[in-house]
Each structure stands twice: as C-alpha cells, then as structure tokens.
Amino acid sequence: MTAAGLRRGLVAALPFILSNGLAGLVMGLTYKGLGLGALQAILFSLLLYSATAQAIILSMWASPLPIVAMVIACIATNSRYLLMGAHLRQLFDGLxxxxxxxxxxxxxxxxxxxxxxxxxxxxPDAGYFLGASIPMAVGWIGGTALAYVAPLTANGSLKLAAALLPTMFIATLVPSQWKGTKSLWPWLTSGIIALVVARFVDPSWSMLIGGGCGTLVSMMAKTDG
Structure with a gap:
C-alpha cells in the first residue's frame, strides 16, 4: 500500500465525484420523497453503499416494509462482492x-x-484501490446529502439525469479500462443496452443489464480470438 498508488488511484477516480454525486443526488431525492430524514438517507447510502441494492430496495418499498424480502434481496444483489473481495485479498495477500x-x-x-x-x-498496490474508492464514496454519499439542501424534487429534468447515469458511469471507466480498439464493442454494447433499459424498463436495472451484455460480448470476442 504505497502513497504513490494512493495518489494515482485518487487522480484516476476523480470523475466519479461527478457521476456518483449525480447518482447519489437522484437517490437522495427519492429518499426525500419517501419521507426519510437527511440523517436516515445519509446512513442508508453510507452503510449499505450499493447503488444496485438501494435501487432494488426502493422498488420494493411498501407499507408495511417487507424487511425480510429486502434483506434477502440485498444479500443476493451484493453477493458478487464476495468474489471481488476474495480476488483483492489474493491480489494483496501480504497486506x-x-x-x-x-x-x-x-x-x-x-x-x-x-x-x-x-x-x-x-x-498490485492496495494504495491504488483505496485511492480509487474514496472519490466514489465521497460522490455517492455527498450527493445523497446534497439532495436535502438543494431546491430540487425527484421529477422533471432529474428523470432525464437518472436515465443518463449509466452512460456517465461507463464514460468514467473508459480511460482506465481502454485496451485498444478491441475494447470498443463491449463498451458500445454496454452503453446502448443500458440506455435502452433505462428508457423502456427501469433505470435501476440499466447498469446491471448493460454491464452484463458488455461482458458477454467481451467473452465471445476472447473465445473467437
């Protein structure tokens, strides 16, 4: 875990302050519309810290709250982090x-x-991981908090912003993941599918489905190669 890696990760992830900030703002406005207080919403984004899981919970919101179903949905949605965490633990085995x-x-x-x-x-440099993670968390949690001081409501132009979030997310990842022209088709597939899903299905599913389709195209390309 080096200081140089920390700085490199911070610089690389700076665009996420904007993209995650806008996403957190939309999420915070949704919480606000449901009647949650500022502290409740901020703790929600801080402790759960998963846009996908939080979006799924919001889609299940009802009175009375289906707590058990929400917990199961969170566990199922976030189970992928077990594999990611295991990979990082192996990557930084000396930490x-x-x-x-x-x-x-x-x-x-x-x-x-x-x-x-x-x-x-x-x-491998765990400093890079920490540096890349901080702007993302600051944007997401800060955006949620901003929703409670900004004179905005969860309608009108913010619906368009929510639909564009998948594209912003993809755009912030391109510089770090670009590996030449072979990266073009998976990214284009992800972006187009995400926009279509956001427009005709539900913005909360757009990143998940778009990313899955892009990954499938990437796997097929590697198989053909």
Missing part, C-alpha cells in the same frame, strides 16, 4: 487485515475493475 478490511468497506464495482486493470499494468 495485514487491519488495513485490508477497512479498505474493503469501500469496495465498488468500478474500484475493483480499475484496481484489477492497474495491477496488470503496474503491479
């Missing part, structure tokens, strides 16, 4: 648990992807 476990609290899909890519280029 003490007292440093590794707090860093894993900030684990996100994007920080895992960026860290894996950086490890291939520069060697």
């Amino acid at each position: 003490a648990n007292r440093k590794m476990l707090p860093s894993l609290f900030l684990l996100a899909d994007a920080s895992w992807l960026m860290t894996s890519s950086d490890a291939e280029r520069n060697g």
Whole structure:
C-alpha cells in the first residue's frame, strides 16, 4: 500500500465525484420523497453503499416494509462482492487485515475493475484501490446529502439525469479500462443496452443489464480470438 498508488488511484477516480454525486443526488431525492430524514438517507447510502441494492430496495418499498424480502434481496444483489473481495485479498495477500478490511468497506464495482486493470499494468498496490474508492464514496454519499439542501424534487429534468447515469458511469471507466480498439464493442454494447433499459424498463436495472451484455460480448470476442 504505497502513497504513490494512493495518489494515482485518487487522480484516476476523480470523475466519479461527478457521476456518483449525480447518482447519489437522484437517490437522495427519492429518499426525500419517501419521507426519510437527511440523517436516515445519509446512513442508508453510507452503510449499505450499493447503488444496485438501494435501487432494488426502493422498488420494493411498501407499507408495511417487507424487511425480510429486502434483506434477502440485498444479500443476493451484493453477493458478487464476495468474489471481488476474495480476488483483492489474493491480489494483496501480504497486506495485514487491519488495513485490508477497512479498505474493503469501500469496495465498488468500478474500484475493483480499475484496481484489477492497474495491477496488470503496474503491479498490485492496495494504495491504488483505496485511492480509487474514496472519490466514489465521497460522490455517492455527498450527493445523497446534497439532495436535502438543494431546491430540487425527484421529477422533471432529474428523470432525464437518472436515465443518463449509466452512460456517465461507463464514460468514467473508459480511460482506465481502454485496451485498444478491441475494447470498443463491449463498451458500445454496454452503453446502448443500458440506455435502452433505462428508457423502456427501469433505470435501476440499466447498469446491471448493460454491464452484463458488455461482458458477454467481451467473452465471445476472447473465445473467437
């Protein structure tokens, strides 16, 4: 865990302050519309810290709250982080648990992807993972908090912003994941599918489905090669 890696990760992930901030703002406005207080919403985004899981919970919101179903949905949705965490633990096998476990609290899909890519280029550095994770968390939690002081409501132009979030997410990842023209088709597939799902199905599923389709195209390309 080096200071140079920390700085490199921070710089690489700076765009996520904007993209995650806008996503957190939309999420915070949704919480606000449901009647949650500012502290409740901020703790929600801080402790759960999963856009996909939080979106699924919101889709299940009812009175009375189906707590058991929500917990099961969260566990199922976030189970992928077990594999990501196991991969990082193997990648940083020499790092003490007292440093590794707090860093894993900030684990996100994007920080895992960026860290894996950086490890291939520069060697494993847990500092890079921590540096890449901080702007993402600041944007997400800060955006949620901003919703309670901004004079906005969850309608109108913000619906368009929610639909564009998948594209912003993909755009912030491109610089760290670009590996030449072979990267073009998976990214285009992810972006187009995400926009279609956001427009005609539900924005909360767009990143998951778009990313899955892009991954499938990437796997098929590697198989053909």
